Amino acid sequence: MIVDFLAGAVPDAEAFALSEAVTQGRLRGYAEHFGGDLAPARTHDEVTARWAAARETARDKAPSEEDFLRMLDEGGIGLAGVYTEAFGSRLGVPTAGNQVVADFVARHPDRVVGFAGIDPWELDAARRVDEAVASGLSGVVLSPFKQQLLPEDPRMARVYGRCEALGVPVLLHTGINWSLDAAYDVGHPRHIDAVARAFPDLTLVCLHAGWPWVEDMMMVTWRHANVYVDLSAHRPRTFARPSSGWEALLRFGNRQLADRVLFASTWTLLGIPPATLADEVRELPLDDAVVEQWLGGNALRLLGRS
Numbered sequence: 065m066i067v068d069f070l071a072g073a074v075p076d077a078e079a080f081a082l083s084e085a086v087t088q089g090r091l092r093g094y095a096e097h098f099g100g101d102l103a104p105a106r107t108h109d110e111v112t113a114r115w116a117a118a119r120e121t122a123r124d125k126a127p128s129e130e131d132f133l134r135m136l137d138e139g140g141i142g143l144a145g146v147y148t149e150a151f152g153s154r155l156g157v158p159t160a161g162n163q164v165v166a167d168f169v170a171r172h173p174d175r176v177v178g179f180a181g182i183d184p185w186e187l188d189a190a191r192r193v194d195e196a197v198a199s200g201l202s203g204v205v206l207s208p209f210k211q212q213l214l215p216e217d218p219r220m221a222r223v224y225g226r227c228e229a230l231g232v233p234v235l236l237h238t239g240i241n242w243s244l245d246a247a248y249d250v251g252h253p254r255h256i257d258a259v260a261r262a263f264p265d266l267t268l269v270c271l272h273a274g275w276p277w278v279e280d281m282m283m284v285t286w287r288h289a290n291v292y293v294d295l296s297a298h299r300p301r302t303f304a305r306p307s308s309g310w311e312a313l314l315r316f317g318n319r320q321l322a323d324r325v326l327f328a329s330t331w332t333l334l335g336i337p338p339a340t341l342a343d344e345v346r347e348l349p350l351d352d353a354v355v356e357q358w359l360g361g362n363a364l365r366l367l368g369r370s
Contacts, residue, residue: 065142066342067363070179070235070271070296072332074146074168079160080126081119083148084332089118090157091210093244104244115157129168133175135331139339142360143177143369145328147235150181150192151210162192166199177367179203179235184211184219193226202367203233203269208255209246210237215255216262224263233267233366235294238274238281253280260288267366269326272297279312285324286316292366293321295358296328299336300344314349322354326363 073083088095092111095118096104105111127135136144146168148160162180169178180196182189182204193204204227208215215236227234236259238251253274260268273293274281285291293313303310317325327345329338346355364370 065360065364066140066338067327067360067367068136068139068141068144068329068331068338068342069269069294069326069363070328070330071136071141071144071146071338072330073148074160074165074178075127075129075132076160076164076168077123077126079148079164080332081123082157082159084122084125085115085119086149086155086157086159086210087118087333088122089115090155091243091245093242096244097242129171133172135337135339136175139337139342141338141342143175143363143367144338145177145179147179147205148181149205149207149210150183150186151207153183153185154212155210162196162201163199166196166201169200173200177202179205181205182223184213184217184223189219190222190226193223193230193232197230197232203227203235205235207237209241209243209250212246214250216258220259221262224259224266228263228266233269233292235269235271237272238270238293239272240276253277253284256281256291257284257287260284260291264288264290266290268292269294269366271328273313273325276309278309282312282316282321285321292324292326292362294326294328295341295345296330297333299334300341300348304348317358318350318354322351322357323362323365325358326366327359 073080092105096102148165150159165178169176178201180201182192267290270293302308329341331338
């Protein structure tokens, strides 16, 4: 079975729009970096206007539940992860609530797994984790650069502690970010090492595999048995290109860390169907058995579904 560990936002028009609007309008630097000749926003009013426009555009692009499930079927995806985030106290914009994700999972429990957004700035952050897991969600998503905290900040620790106690993973942004209002190295793997040392029984999924610090990410993953990496937000076909920065993933991911790599499409960000990205994984210079682990076996084991 192929598992798309982090496919994207819930196929709900408002949830989808809010997720897309953050990247395309609220995070100053993202639309500018990926949008050609768009100049960086200089005022709060300009950022607000871009966010509102991005929200309206994204709502029209949101897939229906039927479209989403059909996409999974066409790609041979047996299980897909959907999620929301929570960073309103820092970025000042709404995100879809965890209940939207839980409701979607409840309607399709054999096809999707859900991850909750938790805002570590909220005093009730730990209780929010309990509520999310009780509602049927399988883990938590944190994004330090959006939440303007280092991963090892004590506010984050309250969330880690509850997830460790409940036995659910934390999906944590790692690697470069393009926000002009956050330090570029908030996602450096050294921060993951600090978290893993403090919470040795916590499962950490390092989103985006720490690029461009992939070798450091591989070393941190090798140091800690409960640390995984996913492939989200990157095209697998680029991994084997000379000087891509992914050499360490292919080297260690094909041997010592073959059981710690997870396929994830984030197709909403890349605009590419999961099936295409899965095919690109199959074309990588990996052992056949390793490909199967990356595409599903590792995720099923992590989620307790193997």
